Amino acid sequence: MLFAIISTDKPNHLQTRMDNRPEHLAYLNSLGDRLKFAGPFLGGDEKPVGTLAVVEAETLDAAKTIAADDPYAVAGLFEQVEIRRWNWTVKNPDAA
Template sequence: MLYALLCNDKPDHLQLRLDTRASHLDYLSSLSDRLKFAGPFLGDDAKPNGSLVVVEAPDLDAAKEIAADDPYAKAGLFASVDIRPWNWAIKNPDNK
């Protein structure tokens, strides 16, 4: 099952995001095939203010664990994280 992790940064925490970015990217890489895609949300100023991460996990608890282990989450960057089951219906490369 796929899960979308919708993460919203705390206001005025851009520097924390930048300081933690390398370990966040390393963590995402460590997820290997469980990571389907990821990237930042951008504010009106074109600066990152959140993240969208889509992962494959056996259940919601496993998806929550993936989200909690993210260095951004551990650093306290996020004001909120919404984890929702997601169906990749259109342009899914696994559905050839």
């Protein structure tokens, strides 16, 4: 099952994001094929203000664990995290 992890940064926490970025990227890469894609949301000033990651997990609880183990989450970057079941129907390379 696919899950969208939609995270919103706390205001004025860009430095927290930048300080933890190397660990965050290493964590995402460690997920291997479970990570389908990921990237930051950008604010009006073109600076990151949140994250979208789509992951494959057996259950919602497993997706919650993936989200909670993200170094950004551990560092307290996020004001809000929403995890929703997602169906990739358009341009899904696995469905070709």
